[in-house]
């Protein structure tokens with residue numbers, strides 16, 4: 264049986280920056296070091312096939328030798344336990360899943376709660392194509408061209424109430440459509456959480472697509488979270504609810520193995536997983552392992568969110 268343990272929070276009132284709720288989009292990007300100059304170069308051209316070249320989106324935080332991971336790997340090598348626990352299960356077992364119609368609930372400590380049809384939900388933000396680095400806790404990595412909107416735009420529309428400090432995300436619970444939920448491998452439905460300032464960060468996306476197309480089912484159709492400086496399991500898939508709260512929410516992996524998966528889950532090469540090192544990673548499609556970067560290469564943009572925190576304790 265899985266027992267839920269409360270996880271101590273190091274949140275201080277100074278960690279929350281309510282003013283950021285009211286900054287303009289341009290001001291946020293600038294505040295996060297994501298100025299137009301810093302992301303100049305706009306669309307990156309990357310080979311998609313033998314003779315096809317297609318703009319994939321704006322690169323964010325990529326290293327000079329980063330190349331987009333091929334479509335086959337991005338869509339064929341996934342964790343999505345609702346559709347099986349092997350990496351190639353989701354692409355096969357999620358084939359028949361119908362991600363539309365889809366409703367997303369936004370509730371909790373917000374002034375404007377609502378239930379939105381997906382098509383209306385995404386109107387909160389501007390749809391963008393962004394290429395991010397992606398680091399799984401299992402020490403493999405990819406570079407993924409996502410399509411999505413900033414979570415901050417969704418939260419701004421909902422107007423967080425003064426007491427809101429965290430955001431909880433919940434995946435659809437429907438064992439008839441998600442057969443993995445009939446087995447007690449995790450606590451269902453899958454949930455994840457962010458501190459409100461992490462959720463408001465301009466790098467935090469709600470993705471509806473990959474490689475310029477709608478998300479394939481195995482990647483979390485029709486809507487999933489992308490937080491590029493955190494381990495991949497924070498990227499909860501097939502979201503039906505976004506709830507603002509004053510308490511740190513329970514998260515699927517933290518509840519199932521609290522010693523192995525913390526609430527923060529920031530990519531950190533100096534804090535090993537209890538069963539393996541996090542110092543290096545295997546880029547899918549490459550032979551030699553690469554050194555893992557602090558915050559997955561996004562330290563300039565996000566390190567300040569954790570100033571003064573003990574990142575060994577808050578892993």
Ligand code: MTE
Nearest residue numbers: 342343344399434453482495496498499500
């Ligand atoms: N979301 C749900 N609902 N169920 C899951 O099992 N797995 C997580 C995350 N989101 C998972 C989930 C894990 S462990 C990882 S590494 C990523 O999805 C992997 O999928 P991706 O490569 O498509 O991001």
